[in-house]
């Protein structure tokens with residue numbers, strides 16, 4: 001892995017381009033939740049370890065920082081690091097695991113939808129950030145790679161606030177693009193050695209791809225990653241925002257590929273259908289339609305979470321993290337209020353048992369293709 005990571009970065013000019021002696025470099029992995037590396041939910045520790053060694057060799061101080069889904073404190077970080085194989089990777093490579101959960105607000109560059117975002121202090125104070133994401137499908141944004149990975153700089157349950165403030169997939173994706181521009185990592189690496197298809201980002205199936213991707217522009221890198229797994233750029237809302245804002249052209253033919261990916265393999269991942277932004281509750285703001293009809297149509301048209309009682313262990317995590325407070329626990333089992341649900345799919349993303357599935361009614365799929 002060390003050779004592969006160094007060869008990859010060498011194609012972009014070498015580690016010296018991204019790290020200067022004495023600098024504090026934060027590695028931002030995808031640590032969505034405590035999962036064993038072979039489940040392909042989180043960035044593989046071997047990639048992180050290799051990058052950390054190279055950063056240290058280039059004279060930098062390597063720190064690993066992320067905020068997994070759900071609440072954030074030092075005990076949870078310790079538990080996630082251990083489960084994701086990072087405690088050992090840190091001991092071997094010398095990367096420092098971050099336990100600082102203090103948050104701070106930073107300004108978003110002009111041209112976005114937000115003025116400022118709340119991030120981990122460790123990220124704000126770094127001299128530079130190296131993002132190492134995992135290539136997976138995603139129930140809300142269809143794909144998670146370089147751009148979506150950076151949502152993890154927002155600390156703990158603050159992420160749920162962002163979901164609640166920006167429930168529509170378009171505005172949520174515009175916010176993700178703002179976060180990527182604000183954090184502005186010097187280097188983005190995507191761990192696509194084993195990706196995830198199907199019900200990603202945590203409930204899908206691992207797929208061996210055998211590639212590492214890297215670049216300085218997260219939007220271009222995601223464009224390439226989408227082409228690799230067979231998703232049209234306009235179907236990934238964060239890529240669509242970056243094209244609309246003129247950050248990239250969206251034309252893969254204009255991207256200069258180097259290394260083994262010069263002839264990019266074209267896979268066909270199973271990808272969740274598009275999220276549907278249409279909300280009848282909002283559309284009926286004048287109250288012309290009766291509540292029972294709105295509620296019934298919302299259920300029949302919009303995707304929504306369903307909870308499998310056979311696999312649920314009644315841990316209550318989904319109810320704790322639901323940004324809309326739409327999940328109550330009845331006789332130990334979660335029950336969603338679909339009129340309050342904002343369709344963020346955080347419950348599916350963060351259920352440790354994969355007990356939450358997204359039901360996508362066929363009528364909604366036909367009407368909102």
Ligand code: SF4
Pocket residue numbers: 307308311312313314315316317318319334350351352353354355356
């Ligand atoms: S659905 Fe998942 S997160 Fe929710 S209570 Fe059951 S096991 Fe826990």
Ligand code: SF4
Pocket residue numbers: 305321322323324325326327336340341342343344345346347348
């Ligand atoms: S029930 Fe699930 S999908 Fe709905 S708002 Fe809560 S976490 Fe999001």
